[in-house]
Amino acid sequence: MTVTVATKKAVIERDGGFCLMALPGCLGEAQTAHHRANRGSGGSTVLDDPANLCAVCVPCNGAAEDATSLLRMDLIERGLRVEKAATNAATLERSKATPVEYLDGERFYLVSATVRRHISEGRPD
Template structure:
């Protein structure tokens, strides 16, 4: 199985409040799937199916992110929704675990697992 199990996807969607966090131009609002913050690149390692690397998304935004240009990807990266690949899949996952996600209200969260996110305090 290359994709996260449906039970994990459902838990991530619930963890993220049921709304698409990507919120791109054509967003449908309601999250119906998940998106990999660090893409698995044509199959890639299943290690990147870790819930800290997954966010709630609508199907439209999930596809639009895959086709996004540099400006959109930069914005997503600033919000912690796009993670650039590291030297290894394990390094990429560690980057995802350490990078907070900005929700639709502008709050920052560290994604712990499929059920848990913790508030992230910016350093002064």
């Protein structure tokens, strides 16, 4: 699986069209899909699953990869960064089990490229 243009567009729409990171220098409008568990550090295409993607702007996407320890912890707490597990499959399951905090403070599980589920509804199976 690879992240197609259609998947990126669907993820951006699912996430309201806004950059969920809102870091310094943020453009506000999402332009791409960010891997919450980074594929660039030896990850496989398993991590291209939409449950591991969130909408961000290009500057925030780059800043997330260069994050210092404090910023990294903030991103983890907000569910925008997911630490690697022992396997890529386990990392994807960790992403699915980690809700994302949206700009209004609400938390959602990312189910698919088009569906998110509020934490009050419980974890998706």
